[in-house]
Amino acid sequence: MSDDNLLIDATTKIFEDLCDPQNINAAKDDSWKQLLWNALEESGLTSAWVPEEFGGAGASISDGFSIIEVAGKFAVPIALPETLLGGWLLSNANISVPKGIMAVAPTRPRDKVTIHSNGTLYGQVRGVPFASEADHIVAAIEDAVSTKVALVAKNNCEIKSFSGLSGDPRDTILFDNVDAISIQELEGDLSYRSVKLMGATIRSLQIGGALMAILELATEHAKTRVAFEKPIAKFQAVQHNLAKLANETAAAVAVANSAADTLANSPDNEQAIFFEASSAKIRTGEAVGEGTAIAHQVLGAIGFTEEHILHRFTQRLWDWRDDFGNESEWAVELGALIAENGPDELWPLLTTR
Amino acid sequence: MSQSINFDPIRLPPEAEELRLEVREFLADEIANGSFNPSSSILKSGFDREFSKRVGKRGWIGMTWPKKYGGQERSFLERYVVTEEFRSQNAPVTCHFTADRQSGPVLLKYAQEHIKLDILPRITAGDCCFCIGLSEPNSGSDLFAASTKATPTDGGYLINGTKLWTSNAHQADYMIGLFRTSPPTKENRRHGLTQFLVDLKQPNITINPVRNMAGKHDFNEVVFDDLFIPEDHLLGEVDSAWKQATSELAYERSGPERFLETYYMLPELVRVLGKEPDIRAKEGVGRLVAQLHTLRRMSVSVNGMLQAGKEPVLEGSIVKDVGTIWEQALPSKARELASFIDDEPGNRTNFDELLQFSTNIAPKLTIQGGTTEVLRGIIARGLGLR
Numbered sequence: 241m242s243d244d245n246l247l248i249d250a251t252t253k254i255f256e257d258l259c260d261p262q263n264i265n266a267a268k269d270d271s272w273k274q275l276l277w278n279a280l281e282e283s284g285l286t287s288a289w290v291p292e293e294f295g296g297a298g299a300s301i302s303d304g305f306s307i308i309e310v311a312g313k314f315a316v317p318i319a320l321p322e323t324l325l326g327g328w329l330l331s332n333a334n335i336s337v338p339k340g341i342m343a344v345a346p347t348r349p350r351d352k353v354t355i356h357s358n359g360t361l362y363g364q365v366r367g368v369p370f371a372s373e374a375d376h377i378v379a380a381i382e383d384a385v386s387t388k389v390a391l392v393a394k395n396n397c398e399i400k401s402f403s404g405l406s407g408d409p410r411d412t413i414l415f416d417n418v419d420a421i422s423i424q425e426l427e428g429d430l431s432y433r434s435v436k437l438m439g440a441t442i443r444s445l446q447i448g449g450a451l452m453a454i455l456e457l458a459t460e461h462a463k464t465r466v467a468f469e470k471p472i473a474k475f476q477a478v479q480h481n482l483a484k485l486a487n488e489t490a491a492a493v494a495v496a497n498s499a500a501d502t503l504a505n506s507p508d509n510e511q512a513i514f515f516e517a518s519s520a521k522i523r524t525g526e527a528v529g530e531g532t533a534i535a536h537q538v539l540g541a542i543g544f545t546e547e548h549i550l551h552r553f554t555q556r557l558w559d560w561r562d563d564f565g566n567e568s569e570w571a572v573e574l575g576a577l578i579a580e581n582g583p584d585e586l587w588p589l590l591t592t593r
Numbered sequence: 594m595s596q597s598i599n600f601d602p603i604r605l606p607p608e609a610e611e612l613r614l615e616v617r618e619f620l621a622d623e624i625a626n627g628s629f630n631p632s633s634s635i636l637k638s639g640f641d642r643e644f645s646k647r648v649g650k651r652g653w654i655g656m657t658w659p660k661k662y663g664g665q666e667r668s669f670l671e672r673y674v675v676t677e678e679f680r681s682q683n684a685p686v687t688c689h690f691t692a693d694r695q696s697g698p699v700l701l702k703y704a705q706e707h708i709k710l711d712i713l714p715r716i717t718a719g720d721c722c723f724c725i726g727l728s729e730p731n732s733g734s735d736l737f738a739a740s741t742k743a744t745p746t747d748g749g750y751l752i753n754g755t756k757l758w759t760s761n762a763h764q765a766d767y768m769i770g771l772f773r774t775s776p777p778t779k780e781n782r783r784h785g786l787t788q789f790l791v792d793l794k795q796p797n798i799t800i801n802p803v804r805n806m807a808g809k810h811d812f813n814e815v816v817f818d819d820l821f822i823p824e825d826h827l828l829g830e831v832d833s834a835w836k837q838a839t840s841e842l843a844y845e846r847s848g849p850e851r852f853l854e855t856y857y858m859l860p861e862l863v864r865v866l867g868k869e870p871d872i873r874a875k876e877g878v879g880r881l882v883a884q885l886h887t888l889r890r891m892s893v894s895v896n897g898m899l900q901a902g903k904e905p906v907l908e909g910s911i912v913k914d915v916g917t918i919w920e921q922a923l924p925s926k927a928r929e930l931a932s933f934i935d936d937e938p939g940n941r942t943n944f945d946e947l948l949q950f951s952t953n954i955a956p957k958l959t960i961q962g963g964t965t966e967v968l969r970g971i972i973a974r975g976l977g978l979r
């Protein structure tokens with residue numbers, strides 16, 4: 241077994257024990273959240289992308305992505321991917337990473353945080369996952385000359401609570417003359433767009449993971465649910481719907497892992513990262529639409545209840561496709577690049593990856 | 594997880610990328626020499642034996658096969674690069690492609706040694722064209738309904754019956770045919786069919802053209818009237834053809850030709866849209882490119898996993914299903930996205946010509962080589978549903 245598998249198994253075990261969708265769906269309160277967070281923090285999973293010299297676990301980029309894909313499989317409803325991303329951003333800006341939960345802003349392409357001449361932060365950003373549950377907010381800031389990262393105590397910001405389709409927090413943060421704990425420039429070749437592309441890849445992996453989970457849920461359901469005196473899996477229409485769900489899942493898993501591989505193994509190849517990560521967010525977003533519709537169709541009325549866990553996956557899938565650029569937003573950017581390059585550059589671009 | 598879907602993020606190795614440059618250079622030379630025109634060759638016959646011979650000279654046909662049969666013992670990922678470069682340039686590969694992909698590997702596995710030594714080197718030289726004789730008037734999706742008969746006779750078999758939809762039979766040298774040697778049994782309706790190598794250049798075979806709706810003559814009716822096939826042309830086990838087609842199928846299903854058949858519409862669309870299309874066209878092109886990139890990554894992954902000795906059977910079927918649906922939808926997407934371009938005279942002549950052609954051939958893409966419904970049945974079996 242490779243180290244990679246050990247990490248995946250260890251992560252899976254924690255989620256099985258403390259974040260089983262069935263159990264938390266039936267839970268009376270949110271007390272499981274703290275237990276889960278503690279277990280993740282103790283095992284170093286929350287600081288995977290923080291180098292050891294900054295007190296983190298110092299895992300590789302690809303290990304962090306593996307953790308995130310598993311989190312997607314369980315539709316984990318806490319800020320683990322956000323905290324990983326926050327740790328990555330802070331480390332790449334040489335800011336020491338605090339303990340606790342982090343949220344990252346902005347997640348919508350047209351929202352902005354700016355730095356006033358006196359060094360304080362301004363701006364309103366919407367739909368920030370888990371901002372209200374976070375201890376700190378990590379903001380990415382683009383100004384005329386550089387990209388900066390700011391670490392801000394959550395309590396210094398004004399938070400308006402909203403929730404997504406899943407009920408997970410997706411809050412509006414108002415930065416109004418807010419003092420940051422630290423503001424530093426992003427290092428190396430990382431740009432504002434790199435941050436969005438990293439976020440897009442993280443969400444693509446979560447989407448792939450959650451699609452695998454609903455494929456399994458729907459397949460198992462079809463084998464056991466009886467209608468007209470046979471398991472509905474015996475109806476060809478159901479088989480073909482599930483085959484289409486498998487197709488969409490496969491496409492999402494493949495393109496998300498390809499983007500993750502690019503970020504992990506070609507971190508300096510800006511063109512490749514844009515092409516792969518934007519494609520991943522576009523294609524996984526498309527897979528969400530068709531995939532969730534099929535899973536719900538197969539589960540029938542049972543899948544439309546609060547009691548059944550299907551919605552834990554499908555609602556988060558709908559939420560995730562809006563984060564860090566949705567399919568339309570990225571498709572316009574990618575299409576613009578293709579048009580600008582012209583027809584003769586299309587095939588060479590496709591075959592670079 | 595009961596069934597898992599796995600696509601290792603496999604990249605093409607450096608030797609494959611080096612080969613790509615060689616192939617591009619070869620194709621550029623061919624185009625410069627007028628051997629084919631990439632922007633219109635798709636409208637013409639893709640059959641060009643002289644071209645195939647030049648490809649054979651480069652060692653790019655049967656390139657994964659053992660050297661003693663004329664192969665190069667190169668990897669499937671190297672073959673992948675050759676296949677996709679030829680497809681993307683609309684090179685005329687019809688004469689050699691069926692043998693390269695399908696018939697050659699069947700012979701390698703099931704033919705007798707002297708047959709292999711005779712035929713395989715001719716295939717790799719680009720001078721031996723194969724066709725596939727599976728379908729019949731009353732046997733399409735259900736191959737096990739085939740009724741063309743092979744009756745034992747002195748030193749071989751006599752063939753009687755009709756194959757239908759046989760692509761390129763009129764230009765091919767050989768067919769690999771599926772014939773009935775015994776009736777099916779009660780326990781196994783797949784029993785009783787046998788594969789044979791058929792030399793098409795002999796009497797007692799009548800090949801009648803069947804024109805398709807695009808006005809082309811690609812497929813045929815092939816009538817056998819007491820055709821003699823020598824014993825040693827039998828491929829594999831008598832009555833057991835159904836056992837013989839498993840692992841190769843993943844290659845057959847997952848290659849780049851499974852999503853690139855209408856690819857020419859995409860660069861042509863980008864050409865007519867110009868450098869600054871409207872936002873709707875940008876979005877449409879962006880989505881198409883993301884979808885194509887995804888397909889290609891899936892396809893490379895399946896081929897890489899096969900090369901590594903894994904058996905991604907489910908994944909291979911998925912590539913073909915998603916791929917053929919995509920290439921079928923591409924012409925109509927291109928048509929929609931080109932709706933608002935400026936209509937300067939001559940601007941979209943080539944686009945419109947290709948659009949007409951691709952729209953006309955689109956229906957076949959989800960039928961040839963097994964229909965969408967049959968493929969989804971295979972995927973459903975992979976999911977454990979049947």
Ligand SMILES: Cc1cc2nc3c(=O)[nH]c(=O)nc-3n(C[C@H](O)[C@H](O)[C@H](O)COP(=O)(O)OP(=O)(O)OC[C@H]3O[C@@H](n4cnc5c(N)ncnc54)[C@H](O)[C@@H]3O)c2cc1C
Pocket residue numbers: 724725726727728729732733734735757758759760761812957960961962963964965966967970
């Ligand atoms: C361009 C082209 C080239 C071809 N070249 C060759 C060739 O070289 N050699 C060769 O042998 N054959 C060739 N074929 C034939 C091809 O393999 C068959 O057309 C194909 O297998 C389908 O068979 P059919 O046309 O008889 O359709 P049918 O079997 O009659 O099926 C018609 C439709 O019925 C439905 N259907 C059938 N079975 C099922 C099922 N189990 N579940 C659900 N729905 C089902 C599907 O919607 C299907 O599309 C070619 C076909 C085309 C279009």
